[in-house]
Amino acid sequence: MDGVICQWHDKKGYGFIRVDQGEQQHYFFHISDVRGERAAIKEGVHVSFRLDSSGARGPAAVDVVLPAGDNAKARLYQIVIYAVVPLLLLSFWALVEPWLVLVYWLMSIITYFAYCSDKNKAEQGQWRISESSLHLLELLGGWPGALAAQRVLRHKIRKLSYQLVFWVIVISHVTIAAIAVITEIDSSVLGNPWLG
DSSP states (O other), X not given: OEEEEEEEETTTTEEEEEEEESEEEEEEEEGGGEESOGGGOOTXXXXXXXXXXXXXXSOEEEEEXXXXXXXXXXXXXXXXXXXXXXXXXXXXXXXXXXXXXXHHHHHHHHHHHHHHHXXXXXXXXXXXXXXXXXXXXXXXXXXXXXXXXXXXXXXXXXXXXXHHHHHHHHHHHHHHHHHHHHHHHHHHHHTOXXXX
């Protein structure tokens, strides 16, 4: 079936799809039944879906598919915000060790695709990548790619213990980078003969 999202409650993760077939019908849908990116869900977006009448509250929309163009645009936007921006900020570390910036970019790409693989394996019920392996990739510099993958793919974001370890890794990296940059700036200022 085809319809239009007529209500969307982003914080609660549910909405309603309107179908005009003679008389207007409204069907409930939940974020877990959407194929696509949460950022692309907006009122007025045309979607296709399947109707499931097995629920106690009546028919609901499931397998909701968003338009492909909106998904791609939303995914690109999220990757830029969650991965490229932190990587650009980490580029200041090039003042200290230029090769580290390359390591962060490379590890972020590897980590992003590891998350993609893990999500696909989870959806297909296959043997998955261990959490410790994903954390190791983050620790080795792939945390910006992991951050992007978590937000874009909606993967590994609900498990509190996983998120706790992830954010400890992120804070550790950012702290070390900040200390290195500040130390480099201080040593270049203090070592400047023009200021002595």
